Amino acid sequence: MNKMIDLRSCSIKELEDLSIELGDKKFRGKQIFSWIYKGIEDIDDMKNISKGLKNQLKQVSYIKNMDILKVLKSKLDGTRKYLLILKDGNIIESVLMKYKHGNTICVSTQVGCRMGCTFCASTIDGVVRNLTCGEIIGQVLEVQKDIGERISNVVLMGSGEPLDNYGQVIKFLSIINDSLGLNIGMRNITLSTCGIVPKLIDLAEENIQITLAISLHAPNDELRNKIMPVNKVYNIEKLLETCKNYTKKTNRRITFEYSLIRGVNDKKEHAIELAQRLKGMLCHVNLIPLNEVEERSLKGSARETAYDFQKILKQNGIDATIRRELGGDIEAACGQLRKSFIEKKKIPNIKPQN
Secondary structure, eight states: OSSSEGGGGOOOHHHHEEEEEEEESSTTTHHHHHHHTTTTGGGGGGGTOOOOHHHHHHHHHEOEEEEEEEEOTTTTTTTTEEEEEESSOOOEEEEEEEEEEEEEEESSSSSEEESOOOOOTTTTTEEEEOOOOHHHHHHHHHHHHHHSOOOOOOEEEESSSSSGHHHHHHEEEEHHHHHTTTTOOOGGEEEESSOHHHHHHHHHTTTTOOEEEEEEEOOOHHHHHHHHGGTTTHHHHHHHHHHHHHHHHOOEEEEEEEEBTTTTOHHHHHHHHHHHHHHHSSSSEEEEOOOOOOOOOOBBOHHOOOOOHHHHHHHOOOEEEEEEOTTHHHHHHHHTHHHHHHHHOOOOOOOOOE
């Protein structure tokens, strides 16, 4: 055990094995796990763990794996954007959104992103590294502690492509769903992906009851190739066929996310073509007013355009909603706050770890 263990990254079984390795009883692992998700950040705060085991744990492990650097609070709707610094100095973002049904957190799964979508801020400098499942969990725990309220819903829609960090994301889902963990129901979790087809096939085999959101953003390959490089590898036909198989396997409705970009993908003919593409699928379209990014020339469509686009989809039998804009006054676009902070503080990007 040369490398210090991040206890937030450990499953119950891994903590049971660790307890045995440290010369204690197997059941201690479950106790340790329970304490972590009660929100403690210091091993000494585990009340029913012996002093001897706590001392041993402190020699080989830690709990707190990040700190809050900055919080931006929206005066419009209570949305909070968090800038968090990891133990290695890397910086990530999370967003808390308040709804009548509870608190939702949008978490990052990578430091940066390598997908290269032309409308996104988090991909501008590429990907630095994957987050561990403990670092994804840490975002939930840190924000939950900051607001003093339970988080009931999780959206994997922050910086990074979740399916590009598949193993850690699946482990994260398992841990936060555990009744001794954060006990967040799978149906209260949404995973957003640009569509890495082999990993979507793997995800279908997991047969977990999360909500799958596909970042589509275009009705045809010619247009999607221009704004989403992943489409050159997994085209729309291949992606949608995989989505149909996913629905057959899980019986879950898929959400297709569609960011409306002025003059690019928001015309009447685009709406008609999109409706034809999705006809017969168990799905719904989430139309998203584009969060404009300073480094990009793309502009968001007018609200009236969004309503017209929605109307066409509905007239053609496709359920569609327009996402409510949240945090419009706090640099809401993914990666925007992180990039701004790094530039202002002149913090160099941390190099990928081996």
